[in-house]
Amino acid sequence: MNPHVLLSRRRFVKTTCVAGAAVAVAGGKFSWPLRGAAAEPVLTPPKPSWVDRPMRWAQLTLVEDDPGRFDLAFWLDYFRRTRSDAVCLSAGGCVAYYPTQVPFHHRSQWLGDRDVFGELVAGCRKLGMVVIARTDPHATYNDVHQAHPDWIAVDAEGRPRRHWASPEMWITCALGPYNFEFMTEVKKEIMSRYRVDAIFINRWDGSGICFCEHCRRNFREANGLELPLSNNPQDPARRAYILWRQQRLFDLWRLWDGEVRKINPDSCVIPNTGGGATSSLDMKRIGELAPTLIADRQARRGLAPPWMNGKNGKEFRAAMGRKPIVGIFSVGLEEPYRWKDSVQSEAEIRLWVADGVANGLRPWFTKFSGVLHDERWLKPVEALYRRYAQWEKYLRHERPLARVGLEDAPRIINGARRVEVAATAPFPNPPLTLIPSYPDLPMEKVYPRVPKTDIPQVYPRESGRSRIVYFPWDIDRTFLEVLCADHLKLLRNAVAWATNEDPLITVSGPGVLDVTVWQQRDSLTVHLVNLTNPMMMKGPVRELIPIGEQQVRLRLPEGARPRRVRLLAADQRPHVQRIGSYLHATVPSILDHEIVVIEL
Numbered sequence: 001m002n003p004h005v006l007l008s009r010r011r012f013v014k015t016t017c018v019a020g021a022a023v024a025v026a027g028g029k030f031s032w033p034l035r036g037a038a039a040e041p042v043l044t045p046p047k048p049s050w051v052d053r054p055m056r057w058a059q060l061t062l063v064e065d066d067p068g069r070f071d072l073a074f075w076l077d078y079f080r081r082t083r084s085d086a087v088c089l090s091a092g093g094c095v096a097y098y099p100t101q102v103p104f105h106h107r108s109q110w111l112g113d114r115d116v117f118g119e120l121v122a123g124c125r126k127l128g129m130v131v132i133a134r135t136d137p138h139a140t141y142n143d144v145h146q147a148h149p150d151w152i153a154v155d156a157e158g159r160p161r162r163h164w165a166s167p168e169m170w171i172t173c174a175l176g177p178y179n180f181e182f183m184t185e186v187k188k189e190i191m192s193r194y195r196v197d198a199i200f201i202n203r204w205d206g207s208g209i210c211f212c213e214h215c216r217r218n219f220r221e222a223n224g225l226e227l228p229l230s231n232n233p234q235d236p237a238r239r240a241y242i243l244w245r246q247q248r249l250f251d252l253w254r255l256w257d258g259e260v261r262k263i264n265p266d267s268c269v270i271p272n273t274g275g276g277a278t279s280s281l282d283m284k285r286i287g288e289l290a291p292t293l294i295a296d297r298q299a300r301r302g303l304a305p306p307w308m309n310g311k312n313g314k315e316f317r318a319a320m321g322r323k324p325i326v327g328i329f330s331v332g333l334e335e336p337y338r339w340k341d342s343v344q345s346e347a348e349i350r351l352w353v354a355d356g357v358a359n360g361l362r363p364w365f366t367k368f369s370g371v372l373h374d375e376r377w378l379k380p381v382e383a384l385y386r387r388y389a390q391w392e393k394y395l396r397h398e399r400p401l402a403r404v405g406l407e408d409a410p411r412i413i414n415g416a417r418r419v420e421v422a423a424t425a426p427f428p429n430p431p432l433t434l435i436p437s438y439p440d441l442p443m444e445k446v447y448p449r450v451p452k453t454d455i456p457q458v459y460p461r462e463s464g465r466s467r468i469v470y471f472p473w474d475i476d477r478t479f480l481e482v483l484c485a486d487h488l489k490l491l492r493n494a495v496a497w498a499t500n501e502d503p504l505i506t507v508s509g510p511g512v513l514d515v516t517v518w519q520q521r522d523s524l525t526v527h528l529v530n531l532t533n534p535m536m537m538k539g540p541v542r543e544l545i546p547i548g549e550q551q552v553r554l555r556l557p558e559g560a561r562p563r564r565v566r567l568l569a570a571d572q573r574p575h576v577q578r579i580g581s582y583l584h585a586t587v588p589s590i591l592d593h594e595i596v597v598i599e600l
């Protein structure tokens with residue numbers, strides 16, 4: 001019997017069983033986690049009706065002394081002027097900005113008999129905005145510590161943990177009754193009183209490992225082990241902890257989501273899951289649970305290049321598919337020093353947001369404190385948002401058109417880290433083989449001990465209609481660190497070989513650009529983000545520097561009939577030529593962000 005046929009039949013049988021199970025649970029879709037403690041099925045919750053509507057988000061995180069001091073009318077007017085269509089407003093958790101009845105839910109000391117959150121909600125609803133409530137459960141007060149000492153996080157020595165920045169407060173345990181019981185009551189109260197569209201939850205996943213009585217007991221019951229004392233991933237207890245913590249957090253997510261949907265079926269919770277690939281949780285499972293997701297990488301810091309925001313967008317899209325993804329950006333500096341009231345340069349904000357938008361992230365500005373200490377960010381963000389509002393129909397993407405993506409060097413440097421692998425199929429004539437490492441000192445000892453091996457360092461492979469290039473070493477990370485031109489060439493060739501087709505888009509001209517191509521309902525768009533700047537590899541950018549003429553060559557999708565071509569930022573029609581299935585357009589200059597629109 002042909003072994004391929006046998007394999008297909010087995011697959012078919014397995015698929016049929018899963019489909020049967022899905023029908024048994026009210027039409028929900030089952031899928032299986034990529035990794036995790038148990039192959040537990042995930043029930044994808046229904047999508048609230050509003051999630052695809054917002055294109056421009058605003059966030060106002062009140063500070064405790066804001067009530068009575070901040071200008072509520074100013075903020076409502078600013079939301080209107082920026083044409084923001086969704087807003088995230090502080091409601092409760094650490095500080096309640098409404099007259100809560102939940103015991104131990106701390107009301108702002110400046111609240112008096114007001115309901116500041118309710119007033120903001122009402123004002124934003126009048127503007128037609130989607131309104132979501134922000135909660136933050138990570139810190140609490142002495143009265144909670146006295147009444148419920150088991151709600152407080154505990155360190156490895158058994159001491160309850162004070163807050164690192166506000167030492168009069170306590171850190172809460174994320175995986176015990178504080179979150180599972182108290183914060184559930186807070187969410188139910190907010191949803192019952194205001195029927196908001198969703199509840200956004202900041203810092204909900206704990207502040208490091210907790211050794212409280214609940215965590216110790218629950219972990220022991222689940223794994224038969226004590227909580228790990230080291231970060232060593234080789235420690236079986238550490239590995240078990242990583243998976244157990246993740247399971248507890250997904251249980252918490254489902255609990256909160258289920259409880260708010262019982263009150264408002266057209267709502268959901270949106271836990272903050274950080275920045276894409278660096279999330280400590282399984283992004284595939286997150287992609288299944290979340291109807292929309294917010295990327296929280298607010299600005300670049302240190303040596304981050306400006307395209308990190310776009311990379312964030314790509315990572316989120318990989319987990320979320322066509323679900324709407326949103327990118328939070330800060331109007332302040334986001335270096336480790338956390339000067340929360342600082343204001344970033346206009347050029348840096350523009351470039352950071354542009355690269356996110358070019359990669360499908362809908363913008364979300366965040367501001368802490370309703371009282372403004374520095375107003376310089378207001379005008380740039382307003383201008384940016386009005387621009388995106390004008391371009392809105394060209395930013396409602398249906399799908400990206402880009403597809404994911406050896407030569408004249410006799411010898412190239414390897415990466416910094418390499419894994420030993422054994423091929424599962426023969427690789428004759430490998431394009432790149434290993435020369436084992438040798439000492440770098442003393443100088444007399446710097447010579448290769450083995451001149452050549454036949455160990456491949458790149459594995460190009462065809463499998464059916466797919467092409468795969470596997471590097472058993474960290475070429476991408478090493479390239480970013482040392483910027484070796486040979487690595488760039490190797491990466492570029494690998495992508496070209498794997499895609500196995502004429503490139504969809506080529507842009508020729510001076511400078512460094514981030515280029516993306518999208519399809520909307522009635523148009524195609526080419527985003528050109530100008531990253532060319534002396535501050536490209538170390539921000540913030542101080543000024544935007546225009547680059548000269550770019551020749552854009554786009555391969556049109558089959559059947560596409562371009563009616564009209566426009567440049568959105570320049571607000572003009574470019575010189576265009578159609579040659580076969582290719583469209584050539586000349587873009588005279590780009591300041592920060594140009595979008596070539598091809599109306600279909």
Ligand SMILES: [Zn+2]
Pocket residue numbers: 152153154173174175176210211212213214215216
């Ligand atoms: Zn705990």
